[in-house]
Amino acid sequence: AQSVTQLGSHVSVSEGALVLLRCNYSSSVPPYLFWYVQYPNQGLQLLLKYTTGATLVKGINGFEAEFKKSETSFHLTKPSAHMSDAAEYFCAVSPGGGSNYKLTFGKGTLLTVNP
Amino acid sequence: DAGVIQSPRHEVTEMGQEVTLRCKPISGHDYLFWYRQTMMRGLELLIYFNNNVPIDDSGMPEDRFSAKMPNASFSTLKIQPSEPRDSAVYFCASSLSTSGYTFGSGTRLTVV
Numbered sequence: 436a437q438s439v440t441q442l443g444s445h446v447s448v449s450e451g452a453l454v455l456l457r458c459n460y461s462s463s464v465p466p467y468l469f470w471y472v473q474y475p476n477q478g479l480q481l482l483l484k485y486t487t488g489a490t491l492v493k494g495i496n497g498f499e500a501e502f503k504k505s506e507t508s509f510h511l512t513k514p515s516a517h518m519s520d521a522a523e524y525f526c527a528v529s530p531g532g533g534s535n536y537k538l539t540f541g542k543g544t545l546l547t548v549n550p
Numbered sequence: 551d552a553g554v555i556q557s558p559r560h561e562v563t564e565m566g567q568e569v570t571l572r573c574k575p576i577s578g579h580d581y582l583f584w585y586r587q588t589m590m591r592g593l594e595l596l597i598y599f600n601n602n603v604p605i606d607d608s609g610m611p612e613d614r615f616s617a618k619m620p621n622a623s624f625s626t627l628k629i630q631p632s633e634p635r636d637s638a639v640y641f642c643a644s645s646l647s648t649s650g651y652t653f654g655s656g657t658r659l660t661v662v
Contacts, residue, residue: 469650478554478641478653525593536581536645537606540593 437462437528439541447547454498454513456544458526461507468509469527469538470500479525485509486531496520521548554654556642562660568630571657574623575644583651584617584627585641593641599625632661 442457460466467486471479483494490502496519500511509526526541555574563569575582583598597607602619610617614633619625629636639658643651 471653478655479643479651480653481650484650537595537598538583538651539595542592 437466437530437539439526439528439539441524441526441541441544443544444542445545445547447549448516449549450518451515454511454516454520454546456511456524456526456546458500458509458511458541459507460509460526460528462528462530465531467529467531468500468502469529470494470498470509470511471525471527471540472496473523473525473543475522482511482524516546516548518548518550521546554642554644554652556640556654556657558657559655560658560660562662563632565633565661566631567661568628569632569636569659569661571627571640571642571659573625573627573642573654575625575642576646576652577623579644579646579652580622581645582619582625583643583645584625585643587639587641587656588637596627596640629659632659634661637661 438461440459469484470482472482473479482498483492485492485502493499498513500509502509523543523545525543527538529538557572580601584596586594596609597617598605599619617627637660639656641653641656643653645651
């Protein structure tokens with residue numbers, strides 16, 4: 436079974452500041468990990484994913500995340516926040532390498548960017 | 551590619567009425583998922599299909615909910631009879647293997 440915990444339902448940063456959104460996962464098998472972004476009244480859009488290989492993955496809009504197996508974490512970062520980054524962000528996990536591609540999502544973190 | 555297409559975008563119905571939500575996945579994708587999103591419960595997986603076959607429907611809340619996928623390009627989620635607590639945004643998503651899901655824009659359902 437898989438589960439995801441996103442620490443902090445709401446994160447507020449100033450424009451230009453570092454963005455750090457935390458995600459910890461639990462998985463009985465090696466996981467695949469994902470970050471999605473949701474803008475108001477829209478569906479979820481894939482930001483980045485980790486399946487195998489390099490543990491630091493880069494995504495769209497300058498975001499990146501690092502898979503740390505020892506910490507069971509997959510935190511999302513961006514060096515400098517932009518007003519357009521304001522949205523809700525979801526971390527998700529699925530069992531890796533098998534035939535079950537069912538994603539389990541965290542509760543989401545709402546990112547506010549202040550001018 | 552037009553992406554995952556859901557219809558309608560908004561649906562307002564009276565309690566007790568039947569509601570049908572529709573989804574057209576991305577051509578070639580072999581997985582299709584139905585999720586429900588509410589403030590209280592977040593994103594909940596209702597059911598998913600692989601090659602048009604239902605694989606896991608353990609998230610379907612009650613017998614009032616049913617889903618079908620008659621072919622690779624179409625799926626429906628039906629609620630009969632609808633209740634106010636079914637009010638939510640329902641998302642359809644499709645995927646190919648480990649590529650990650652592509653979500654539709656959702657159907658906002660309001661049951662009054």
